[in-house]
Amino acid sequence: MNFFETVYEVVKKIPRGKVASYGQIASLAGNRRMARQVGWALHVNPYPGAVPCHRVVMKDGSLTESFAFGGACVQRAMLESEGVEVGDDFKVDMKRFQWDGTQGEEL
Numbered sequence: 001m002n003f004f005e006t007v008y009e010v011v012k013k014i015p016r017g018k019v020a021s022y023g024q025i026a027s028l029a030g031n032r033r034m035a036r037q038v039g040w041a042l043h044v045n046p047y048p049g050a051v052p053c054h055r056v057v058m059k060d061g062s063l064t065e066s067f068a069f070g071g072a073c074v075q076r077a078m079l080e081s082e083g084v085e086v087g088d089d090f091k092v093d094m095k096r097f098q099w100d101g102t103q104g105e106e107l
Contacts, residue, residue: 004041012052022057024098061091061092084097
């Protein structure tokens with residue numbers, strides 16, 4: 001399995017109501033130094049609806065302006081619909097909502 005496919009499999013495991021950082025996904029996919037490639041993999045995701053890209057945020061909890069499905073406002077709405085609180089500064093409290101990487105469910 002190539003790196004992008006591994007990224008998609010890891011992201012599928014992030015449960016509703018949780019988020020993960022790009023670096024966290026890179027680490028779980030086997031190379032902690034490939035956070036930027038995680039972003040690219042999610043940008044070209046060939047499985048829309050099956051891979052919950054909206055659950056991946058910056059390490060400080062910031063949403064991304066270049067979110068593939070319509071920007072930070074759309075990402076915010078998707079996360080909030082799952083119970084993730086997003087502040088007025090478009091940041092998620094990582095201490096509260098970060099996925100621990102040990103459990104999850106596939107969509």
